[in-house]
Amino acid sequence: xxxxxxxxxxxxxxxxxxxxxxxxxxxxxxxxxxxxxxxxxxxxxxxxxxxxxxxxxxxxxxxxxxxxxxxxxxxxxxxxxxxxxxxxxxxxxxxxxxxxxxxxxxxxxxxxxxxxxxxxxxxxxxxxxxxxxxxxxxxxxxxxxxxxxxxxxxxxxxxxxxxxxxxxxxxxxxxxxxxxxxxxxxxxxxxxxxxxxxxxxxxxxxxxxxxxxxxxxxxxxxxxxxxxxxxxxxxxxxxxxxxxxxxxxxxxxx
Amino acid sequence: xxxxxxxxxxxxxxxxxxxxxxxxxxxxxxxxxxxxxxxxxxxxxxxxxxxxxxxxxxxxxxxxxxxxxxxxxxxxxxxxxxxxxxxxxxxxxxxxxxxxxxxxxxxxxxxxxxxxxxxxxxxxxxxxxxxxxxxxxxxxxxxxxxxxxxxxxxxxxxxxxxxxxxxxxxxxxxxxxxxxxxxxxxxxxxxxxxxxxxxxxxxxxxxxxxxxxxxxxxxxxxxxxxxxxxxxxxxxxxxxxxxxxxxxxxxxxxxxxxxxxxxxxxxxxxxxxxxxxxxxxxxxxxxxxxxxxxxxxxxxxxxxxxxxxxxxxxxxxxxxxxxxxxxxxxxxxxxxxxxxxxxxxxxxxxxxxxxxxxxxxxxxxxxxxxxxxxxxxxxxxxxxxxxxxxxxxxxxxxxxxxxxxxxxxxxxxxxxxxxxxxxxxxxxxxxxxxxxxxxxxxxxxxxxxxxxxxxxxxxxxxxxxxxxxxxxxxxxxxxxxxxxxxxxxxxxxxxxxxxxxxxxxxxxxxxxxxxxxxxxxxxxxxxxxxxxxxxxxxxxx
Numbered sequence: 132x133x134x135x136x137x138x139x140x141x142x143x144x145x146x147x148x149x150x151x152x153x154x155x156x157x158x159x160x161x162x163x164x165x166x167x168x169x170x171x172x173x174x175x176x177x178x179x180x181x182x183x184x185x186x187x188x189x190x191x192x193x194x195x196x197x198x199x200x201x202x203x204x205x206x207x208x209x210x211x212x213x214x215x216x217x218x219x220x221x222x223x224x225x226x227x228x229x230x231x232x233x234x235x236x237x238x239x240x241x242x243x244x245x246x247x248x249x250x251x252x253x254x255x256x257x258x259x260x261x262x263x264x265x266x267x268x269x270x271x272x273x274x275x276x277x278x279x280x281x282x283x284x285x286x287x288x289x290x291x292x293x294x295x296x297x298x299x300x301x302x303x304x305x306x307x308x309x310x311x312x313x314x315x316x317x318x319x320x321x322x323x324x325x326x327x328x329x330x331x332x333x334x335x336x337x338x339x340x341x342x343x344x345x346x347x348x349x350x351x352x353x354x355x356x357x358x359x360x361x362x363x364x365x366x367x368x369x370x371x372x373x374x375x376x377x378x379x380x381x382x383x384x385x
Numbered sequence: 386x387x388x389x390x391x392x393x394x395x396x397x398x399x400x401x402x403x404x405x406x407x408x409x410x411x412x413x414x415x416x417x418x419x420x421x422x423x424x425x426x427x428x429x430x431x432x433x434x435x436x437x438x439x440x441x442x443x444x445x446x447x448x449x450x451x452x453x454x455x456x457x458x459x460x461x462x463x464x465x466x467x468x469x470x471x472x473x474x475x476x477x478x479x480x481x482x483x484x485x486x487x488x489x490x491x492x493x494x495x496x497x498x499x500x501x502x503x504x505x506x507x508x509x510x511x512x513x514x515x516x517x518x519x520x521x522x523x524x525x526x527x528x529x530x531x532x533x534x535x536x537x538x539x540x541x542x543x544x545x546x547x548x549x550x551x552x553x554x555x556x557x558x559x560x561x562x563x564x565x566x567x568x569x570x571x572x573x574x575x576x577x578x579x580x581x582x583x584x585x586x587x588x589x590x591x592x593x594x595x596x597x598x599x600x601x602x603x604x605x606x607x608x609x610x611x612x613x614x615x616x617x618x619x620x621x622x623x624x625x626x627x628x629x630x631x632x633x634x635x636x637x638x639x640x641x642x643x644x645x646x647x648x649x650x651x652x653x654x655x656x657x658x659x660x661x662x663x664x665x666x667x668x669x670x671x672x673x674x675x676x677x678x679x680x681x682x683x684x685x686x687x688x689x690x691x692x693x694x695x696x697x698x699x700x701x702x703x704x705x706x707x708x709x710x711x712x713x714x715x716x717x718x719x720x721x722x723x724x725x726x727x728x729x730x731x732x733x734x735x736x737x738x739x740x741x742x743x744x745x746x747x748x749x750x751x752x753x754x755x756x757x758x759x760x761x762x763x764x765x766x767x768x769x770x771x772x773x774x775x776x777x778x779x780x781x782x783x784x785x786x787x788x789x790x791x792x793x794x795x796x797x798x799x800x801x802x803x804x805x806x807x808x809x810x811x812x813x814x815x816x817x818x819x820x821x822x823x824x825x826x827x828x829x830x831x832x833x834x835x836x837x838x839x840x841x842x843x844x845x846x847x848x849x850x851x852x853x854x855x856x857x858x859x860x861x862x863x864x865x866x867x868x869x870x871x872x873x874x875x876x877x878x879x880x881x882x883x884x885x886x887x888x889x890x891x892x893x894x895x896x897x898x899x900x901x902x903x904x905x906x907x908x909x910x911x912x913x914x915x916x917x918x919x920x921x922x923x924x925x926x
Contacts, residue, residue, distance in 0.1 A: 142926075173926065176925065176926060179774050180773070180774060181770060181773055181774060181924070181925040181926070182924050182925065182926050183924060200776075201776040201777065201778060202776070203776075204774060204775060204776040205776035207774065209774045211770060214770075215766070215767035215768050215770070216768060216771070217692065217696060217768050217771075219695060219696045219699040219700055220692065220695060220696070224692075224695065227688070228688050228691075228692050229771070229775075231684045231685055231687070231688035232685060232688065232771070232772065232775040232776075232777060233775060233776065234684070234685070234776070237684070260699075276771075
């Protein structure tokens with residue numbers, strides 16, 4: 132459903148993503164992990180067509196995103212981190228606009244909007260301006276907009292940030308229902324517990340390079356220690372150590 | 386810091402813009418110095434009996450109006466929008482010192498602004514009168530005079546902000562800024578003697594005069610103290626200058642101290658705690674909603690048009706920017722209506738009065754094409770990603786933007802043109818062609834501005850005042866001038882051609898119109914294509 136080949140993004144002398152090779156199949160809930168600045172958001176933005184790769188290629192839902200961007204985008208849903216929405220529109224108006232952009236037939240669009248607003252407990256606030264929404268509510272509206280046109284691949288960048296536990300659980304259920312229909316979810320997160328519980332496969336990226344890819348068991352095998360948590364595997368593979376943090380904190384106290 | 390950032394940015398456009406801006410400032414200063422020098426020489430050759438105390442007091446009183454508005458905008462901005470204030474107030478420093486610091490910053494900014502506008506003139510006066518203390522002493526007056534206004538307005542802002550809901554702060558600040566600009570222009574139009582004469586007729590022998598406010602130089606007003614001190618500085622009377630400056634200093638110091646303490650008390654009493662946001666919502670199903678498809682437009686284009694108009698009409702600041710030129714046109718031409726109409730009607734019937742009658746529509750077109758067309762693409766702001774990830778081309782976005790700006794602009798311009806032609810009565814044929822020309826040019830010029838706006842689009846703005854790129858505005862204004870000049874030239878040629886060759890005037894006229902509109906269409910399409918190329922290369926990293 133999703134594949135990249137030597138996907139690279141450079142900004143002058145800075146390499147944000149380098150030679151990324153990924154394969155994600157249908158029905159997978161794929162977690163994309165990495166420290167801050169590793170290149171997760173850059174990768175997702177290349178895959179949804181917001182950034183042009185410096186080299187390499189990517190196919191999403193069987194379509195080359197570079198050669199046929201409009202055709203690929205019609206099959207993609209995208210939820211960015213801290214989405215900036217149209218403040219002067221209500222949630223309902225924004226979803227109507229989003230549905231029109233994705234050429235969803237009008238009656239179907241309206242039915243889906245009502246269903247999604249009910250699903251995300253936003254039905255009573257559907258006519259309120261987005262400027263009055265909290266971050267979590269905006270995240271829900273963004274997800275609703277991404278699901279409105281029934282995409283085949285869903286890209287989410289830090290989807291659970293700002294969500295209360297109930298909403299985070301609700302999102303998890305929605306994503307799992309989504310992949311059960313044979314579709315694909317590709318999401319980045321810092322919250323390793325969520326990735327550990329939800330994802331069928333994971334990839335870890337560091338300094339723009341793919342460090343490891345596979346199921347949790349396969350990652351444990353790479354590190355060479357069975358029974359380790361994802362957090363321990365992540366820290367091992369990205370070279371982060373608790374000792375370094377303690378040393379910095381001790382330095383501040385002196 | 387600005388110069389350092391500009392140089393380090395290594396952006397040729399930014400560096401060139403800074404150099405050009407600096408050059409403009411130098412030219413303006415030179416011009417001011419020359420005018421002042423000429424005035425000094427003239428006054429030495431033909432001395433005038435002027436009440437300098439009253440004149441300078443009047444100037445300071447006029448300055449007070451600017452101080453009130455600018456202080457209000459600054460204070461509201463600091464209280465509602467500037468995150469620095471929250472950090473400072475959370476720091477282990479007295480609240481009074483933080484609030485006093487804000488007021489001092491504002492006073493220093495006003496001092497610098499005053500010097501930017503008047504320093505060349507002061508230097509020339511100092512050289513001409515061999516009185517080299519003039520700039521320094523005037524700077525002292527510029528420092529002291531705003532204190533009482535800034536303090537009073539800061540206190541009023543603390544009271545006012547309580548009633549401004551959270552989330553509306555940016556709109557309110559922008560609205561005040563727009564009102565300030567509108568107010569200054571309107572006052573200039575109403576009171577500037579060069580603009581106050583009715584129609585084109587001047588009464589011979591009567592010089593234009595400034596409006597007078599006798600109380601400006603009263604001894605109980607700060608403008609009177611500042612005016613007396615300034616007049617004494619100019620004539621070199623140091624004791625009198627010092628006396629009135631000390632009065633100003635003493636009163637300013639007392640007001641500053643009292644204002645600082647009161648501000649601290651107001652703040653600590655929770656006076657500016659955030660007002661719970663009112664839930665802004667639409668009337669709901671009972672109210673008519675624009676939800677059906679627009680005729681002639683595909684759903685994507687219709688949704689862009691509807692979305693844009695919702696955004697423009699629901700943002701108070703944007704709505705004011707859109708309505709301001711329309712209102713100004715009505716005020717300016719309404720006040721001069723009688724004289725203008727009789728002057729144009731005296732030209733009789735024909736293409737010339739029909740074209741002269743288009744002037745209000747043309748001015749409106751200039752304002753709307755700049756304010757709507759140039760900002761059409763930038764209106765997306767940081768939400769541009771929503772369109773960018775959708776399965777639609779950038780050309781479709783531009784088409785939607787053209788529909789959402791050109792149609793209302795053409796409608797308003799056409800309405801004004803039609804009204805003017807009905808009142809002027811240049812002949813129905815000429816009136817019809819004039820209105821047709823106005824509507825056609827409105828569509829093409831606005832489309833051109835959309836294209837230019839796409840080339841210079843800004844998506845990182847949070848304040849609507851930053852939507853418009855100055856370079857894009859400069860180019861837009863320049864192209865508008867070219868189109869206007871080109872159209873006028875073509876129409877003039879058509880008149881000359883008709884009289885020289887005996888072709889029917891209507892034929893040459895229509896030919897000129899066709900070429901004019903055709904040329905504008907070609908330029909507009911080119912602008913759109915260039916804008917499209919720029920948007921296609923846009924990366925939203």
